[in-house]
Amino acid sequence: MRTAICERLGIEFPLFAFSHCRDVVAAVTNAGGFGVLGAIAYSPDELDTELTWMDGQVGGKPYGVDVLVPGKIDASALDHRAHLLDYIPDRHRDFVTHLMGKYAVTAPSKPMTAVADELGRRVTAAGATGLIDVALKHPIGLIASALGPPPPEMVAAAREAGVPVAALVGTVEHALRQVRAGADLIVAQGSEAGGHTGEISTMVLVPQVVDAVAPVPVLAAGGIASGRQMAAAMALGAQGVWCGSVWLTTEEAETAPAVKRKLLAASSLDTVRSRSRTGKPARQLRSAWTEEWDCGQESPGPLGMPLQLLLSEGAMARIGAAAEKGEPGAVELVNYFVGQVVGQLDQVKPARQVVYDMISEFGEAVERLARLSE
Amino acid sequence: MRTAICERLGIEFPLFAFSHCRDVVAAVTNAGGFGVLGAIAYSPDELDTELTWMDGQVGGKPYGVDVLVPGKIDASALDHRAHLLDYIPDRHRDFVTHLMGKYAVTAPSKPMTAVADELGRRVTAAGATGLIDVALKHPIGLIASALGPPPPEMVAAAREAGVPVAALVGTVEHALRQVRAGADLIVAQGSEAGGHTGEISTMVLVPQVVDAVAPVPVLAAGGIASGRQMAAAMALGAQGVWCGSVWLTTEEAETAPAVKRKLLAASSLDTVRSRSRTGKPARQLRSAWTEEWDCGQESPGPLGMPLQLLLSEGAMARIGAAAEKGEPGAVELVNYFVGQVVGQLDQVKPARQVVYDMISEFGEAVERLARLSE
Numbered sequence: 001m002r003t004a005i006c007e008r009l010g011i012e013f014p015l016f017a018f019s020h021c022r023d024v025v026a027a028v029t030n031a032g033g034f035g036v037l038g039a040i041a042y043s044p045d046e047l048d049t050e051l052t053w054m055d056g057q058v059g060g061k062p063y064g065v066d067v068l069v070p071g072k073i074d075a076s077a078l079d080h081r082a083h084l085l086d087y088i089p090d091r092h093r094d095f096v097t098h099l100m101g102k103y104a105v106t107a108p109s110k111p112m113t114a115v116a117d118e119l120g121r122r123v124t125a126a127g128a129t130g131l132i133d134v135a136l137k138h139p140i141g142l143i144a145s146a147l148g149p150p151p152p153e154m155v156a157a158a159r160e161a162g163v164p165v166a167a168l169v170g171t172v173e174h175a176l177r178q179v180r181a182g183a184d185l186i187v188a189q190g191s192e193a194g195g196h197t198g199e200i201s202t203m204v205l206v207p208q209v210v211d212a213v214a215p216v217p218v219l220a221a222g223g224i225a226s227g228r229q230m231a232a233a234m235a236l237g238a239q240g241v242w243c244g245s246v247w248l249t250t251e252e253a254e255t256a257p258a259v260k261r262k263l264l265a266a267s268s269l270d271t272v273r274s275r276s277r278t279g280k281p282a283r284q285l286r287s288a289w290t291e292e293w294d295c296g297q298e299s300p301g302p303l304g305m306p307l308q309l310l311l312s313e314g315a316m317a318r319i320g321a322a323a324e325k326g327e328p329g330a331v332e333l334v335n336y337f338v339g340q341v342v343g344q345l346d347q348v349k350p351a352r353q354v355v356y357d358m359i360s361e362f363g364e365a366v367e368r369l370a371r372l373s374e
Numbered sequence: 375m376r377t378a379i380c381e382r383l384g385i386e387f388p389l390f391a392f393s394h395c396r397d398v399v400a401a402v403t404n405a406g407g408f409g410v411l412g413a414i415a416y417s418p419d420e421l422d423t424e425l426t427w428m429d430g431q432v433g434g435k436p437y438g439v440d441v442l443v444p445g446k447i448d449a450s451a452l453d454h455r456a457h458l459l460d461y462i463p464d465r466h467r468d469f470v471t472h473l474m475g476k477y478a479v480t481a482p483s484k485p486m487t488a489v490a491d492e493l494g495r496r497v498t499a500a501g502a503t504g505l506i507d508v509a510l511k512h513p514i515g516l517i518a519s520a521l522g523p524p525p526p527e528m529v530a531a532a533r534e535a536g537v538p539v540a541a542l543v544g545t546v547e548h549a550l551r552q553v554r555a556g557a558d559l560i561v562a563q564g565s566e567a568g569g570h571t572g573e574i575s576t577m578v579l580v581p582q583v584v585d586a587v588a589p590v591p592v593l594a595a596g597g598i599a600s601g602r603q604m605a606a607a608m609a610l611g612a613q614g615v616w617c618g619s620v621w622l623t624t625e626e627a628e629t630a631p632a633v634k635r636k637l638l639a640a641s642s643l644d645t646v647r648s649r650s651r652t653g654k655p656a657r658q659l660r661s662a663w664t665e666e667w668d669c670g671q672e673s674p675g676p677l678g679m680p681l682q683l684l685l686s687e688g689a690m691a692r693i694g695a696a697a698e699k700g701e702p703g704a705v706e707l708v709n710y711f712v713g714q715v716v717g718q719l720d721q722v723k724p725a726r727q728v729v730y731d732m733i734s735e736f737g738e739a740v741e742r743l744a745r746l747s748e
Contacts, residue, residue, distance in 0.1 A: 001746050171643060172717075191565075192575035200642045201566035201575040203597030203606060204714040208642065223577030232577060232606035234746065235739045268574045268582065269545060340578040343546075363747055365609045370744045372375050372608065373737055 001359070005185070005217050005239040008164070009034060009062050009141050013359050014240025015230065016187075016219060017351070018066060018144075022050050023252035026057040027351035032359075036064040036144055036242075043118060044134045051138040062141030064166070067128040069148050083113050084120040088307055091300040096315050099292055103329030107321040109314065119313065120306040125151040136161045144168065144187070145178075147196055147280070155182035168221065168242075170198020175209045179216050186213050187242045190222030194245045194339035196282045197222065197273060202233065210237035225341035227361020231369070245339040250351040258323035259336045260348075262287075268343030277316075277337070279308030285342070287335035289319070375733070379559070379591050379613040382538070383408060383515050384436050387733050388614025389604065390561075390593060391725070392440060392518075396424050397626035400431040401725035406733075410438040410518055410616075417492060418508045425512040436515030438540070441502040442570075443522050457487050458494040462681055465674040470689050473666055477703030481695040483688065493687065494680040499525035510535045518542065518561070519552075521570055521654070529556035542595065542616075544572020549583045553590055560587050561616045564596030568619045568713035570656045571596065571647060576607065584611035599715035601735020605743070619713040624725040632697035633710045634722075636661075642717030651690075651711070653682030659716070661709035663693070 003014050012032030019025050025035030037054070039047050047065075054063060079087075099105075121127045132143060132154050143150075143158050144166040150158075158165045159182070166185040167178035175186050188209035190202025198205075202222040210218045217240075220233035225246035233241045248255045249263050262285055272286040276293035279302050284290065289312075293299050302308045322330030349357070377388050386406030393399050399409030411428070413421050421439075428437060453461075473479075495501045506517060506528050517524075517532050518540040524532075532539045533556070541557035543549040549560050562583035564576025572579075576596040584592045591614075594607035599620035607615045622629050623637050636659055646660040650667035653676050658664065663686075667673050676682045696704030723731075 003746060172641075190575065190577065192578050200714055200717075201564065201597050202577045203564065203575065203603055204566050204642050204717065207600060207602050208717060223575050226581060228581050228610050229577055231609035231743065235605035235609050235743055236602050237739075267546075268578050340574055343574075343578065343582060365611075366743045366747050369605065369609055369740045372377060373740050 001362070003217075003239040005219070011062060013355065014219070015355060015358060016064075016240060016242040017247055017355075018242060018244040019247045019253070021247070021252060021254045022054055023254075024247045024250060024351045025063055026054055027250075027252050028247075028355055029058045029061045029063045031352040031355040033355050034062060034064065034141070036066050036142065038066045039131045039135065040068045040122060042131070043122075044130045047131055048134045048137070051135065051140070055138055060139070064142030064144055065131070065135040065140055066144040066146060067131050067154075068123050068146045069125055069128045069151060069154075083117055084307065084310055085113050085116045088303065088311055089300070092303060092311055095298060095300050096311060098298065099289075099333070100315070100318065103288060103333050104327065105319055105322045105330050105333070106327060107318040107325075107330070109318055116310040116314070120310050123306050123309070125153070129153050129157075132157060136163065142166055142185070145183070149178050149181035150183060152181075166219070168196075169209065170200060170205065172205075172208050172212045175213050179213050183216070185217055185219065187219045187221050188238070189242070190220075191273070192283070192340040193222030194271070194283050194342075195337040196278070196280055197339075198281075203236070206233060206236040206238055222339060223341055225344050227358045227363070228365045229341075230358055230362045231365035235369075245341050246345065246354055247351055248336070248338060249345045249348055250354060251348055252351050255336065256320055256324060256334075258320070258331055258334055259285075262331075262334070263336070263338060263342055264346055264348070266338075266342045266345075268340045271338060271340055271342060275302040275308065277309065277312045277335075279303055279305035282337055283339055284337045285335035288329075288332040289316075289335055375736070377613045379593070387729065388593070389729060389732060390438075390614060390616040391621055391729075392616060392618040393621045393627070395621070395626060395628045396428055397628075398621045398624060398725045399437055400428055401624075401626055402621075402729055403432045403435045403437045405726040405729040407729050408436060408438065408515070410440050410516065412440045412442075413505045413509065414440075414442045414496060416505070417496075418504045421505055422508045422511070425509065425514070429512055434513070438516030438518055439505070439509040439514055440518040440520060441505050441528075442497050442520045443499055443502045443525060443528075457491055458681065458684055459487050459490045462677065462685055463674070466677060466685055469672060469674050470685060472672065473663075473707070474689070474692065477662060477707050479693055479696045479701060479704050479707070481692040481699075481704070483692055490684040490688070494684050497680050497683070499527070503527050503531075506531060510537065516540055516559070519557070523552050523555035524557060526555070540593070542570075543583065544574060544579065546579075546582050546586045549587050553587050557590070559591055559593065561593045561595050562612070563616070564594075565647070566657070566714040567596030568645070568657050568716075569711040570652070570654055571713075572655075577610070580607060580610040580612055596713060597715055599718050601732045601737070602739045603715075604732055604736045605739035609743075618711075619715050620719065620728055621725055622710070622712060623719045623722055624728060625722055626725050629710065630694055630698060630708075632694070632705055632708055633659075636705075636708070637710070637712060637716055638720055638722070640712075640716045640719075642714045645712060645714055645716060649676040649682065651683065651686045651709075653677055653679035656711055657713055658711045659709035662703075662706040663690075663709055
């Protein structure tokens with residue numbers, strides 16, 4: 001299969017794999033797709049280590065790096081004099097303490113002031129630039145910007161290095177803004193997607209974005225975890241697909257076992273678009289965590305980005321540890337970002353196999369369609 | 375184009391048009407698609423008149439009839455001794471009066487006790503059966519049941535008449551229940567659809583339903599108003615598509631002018647899934663009506679089906695009349711059921727032209743896909 005984007009990036013299949021797990025990224029790239037590593041989990045030094053490992057795995061095949069740069073961010077993240085955690089109101093801390101008690105989570109809290117400051121500032125333009133500077137020292141084939149438009153420094157640095165910039169969007173208006181900001185590739189992501197997502201479904205969004213930004217190429221994201229869905233996305237006019245959720249249940253994924261079990265058991269009704277983990281609407285498994293924040297009578301409501309992210313990351317570290325020990329309250333609370341395709345994910349496969357299965361089913365779907373028109 | 379469903383129903387294109395407007399239904403059937411008339415707006419006698427007109431228009435080509443039979447319904451609708459409007463609490467009446475004042479709607483209210491009783495009971499199994507008995511006296515090619523499973527009497531009567539039964543579903547579980555209840559054709563409707571709809575997007579729902587109910591044929595609904603979207607739906611495994619919103623802006627549609635202007639101007643962000651018009655979640659244009667009911671501080675919250683339907687139909691009759699006179703408050707309030715594809719609808723075309731454009735673009739999309747695999 002050859003689309004213009006395959007030629008441009010030097011890949012066999014226009015199947016992009018977004019993952020926080022380097023093993024998944026390497027496996028997809030080696031199978032002929034294009035792996036993209038989510039960099040938010042790493043400090044610049046850690047990212048350098050990961051990408052050095054990657055370079056050793058993929059033998060020159062292309063891969064990319066994704067950073068998170070919200071268009072709007074809580075002012076706290078830009079205040080370099082204070083500790084970010086000091087901005088979290090007592091009501092919100094107390095609510096988390098209340099939840100830990102109510103669900104009998106025994107894992108202790110860890111001091112995370114330094115970690116929080118680092119993590120919170122990583123989602124600012126300045127923080128993302130630090131990650132991008134590291135990424136551009138490696139032979140990467142793509143930089144992607146989730147959420148807001150890529151900062152000018154990112155675009156300039158990528159241009160100089162000859163690396164295309166991709167940007168995720170959930171509306172036509174955002175797509176046009178991203179193209180004006182210098183994006184070379186648009187990822188149109190429907191509301192059914194996992195993680196930060198908008199309100200318009202993939203079926204409706206993709207053709208509108210394709211028409212609005214032509215000739216800039218568009219990848220489709222959201223609701224795509226099979227070859228039939230890949231064929232559908234490309235029938236809509238996308239040049240390829242960007243998948244995230246499908247990798248969470250692969251053999252290579254570092255998904256925590258308690259979460260993986262929940263993912264494998266979940267139906268497509270078991271996700272919710274909630275602000276409870278990052279402060280911005282993000283689709284994730286519905287769990288006691290999302291229910292308590294979104295519908296609980298005592299909920300103070302989520303904070304903005306990045307304060308809610310810091311608060312929930314701290315809590316989720318404890319919840320995750322307790323869930324792995326089998327504490328039932330923690331198992332009720334624990335969740336992860338995932339799209340509605342979670343209902344299709346019912347077995348653990350190697351990431352390479354996911355790529356091959358999707359491409360094979362894509363071919364069957366296209367042949368079936370072609371026969372209809374005979 | 376020939377799919378099994380085309381052969382079975384005797385149509386050229388597997389493009390189903392759901393409309394409350396007989397002119398749209400006749401035009402689509404005459405263009406080679408399959409028109410389906412929403413019967414909820416009619417009494418049995420009125421439906422008989424409409425279908426007699428239809429029979430004179432389509433020259434033996436097949437068309438269908440759609441009834442609304444909610445699986446769960448407010449007990450009031452089953453109480454044949456009282457007037458249904460008597461079940462509406464004062465708080466809810468007062469809220470509507472408050473809205474009419476706040477938005478300066480001057481059109482007078484009309485007595486609608488008798489109309490309400492008739493309308494409210496039409497959405498019960500007994501009421502639907504009255505409509506179906508009339509429909510089966512005409513040479514119809516399909517009976518469709520929106521919302522709950524088709525009542526056993528409907529299935530039995532349709533079987534005896536040799537008319538297939540279609541049922542709309544929003545989850546795999548509902549699809550299996552519908553097949554057990556005797557549905558011959560499943561319409562898998564994604565969350566982006568207009569009207570009563572579930573939470574799972576078309577991209578995710580359709581392949582799951584296709585696999586679950588095979589070999590029962592599946593039509594895709596939700597997010598489909600172009601040939602690319604039709605091709606995508608069929609790549610997902612659907613044997614055809616069921617479209618509603620796209621007909622609202624056709625020349626033939628009886629859509630009120632004030633509403634049509636709003637539809638043509640709306641973007642895909644301008645819809646909301648709200649209980650404010652029928653008591654069950656239904657996607658519609660976001661307007662002051664949905665905002666006040668869903669987010670207004672004074673909102674008493676919606677009633678169940680059919681009481682909310684009756685309350686809002688009475689109010690919308692006044693609002694619609696005032697909106698046609700150009701009253702600005704009424705224009706803010708007025709809305710209609712429509713899916714996210716509303717963002718694509720920006721010109722008025724004959725319904726026949728919509729069919730031809732979709733089929734032509736479908737062919738182009740399939741050819742484009744086929745070339746990728748060469």
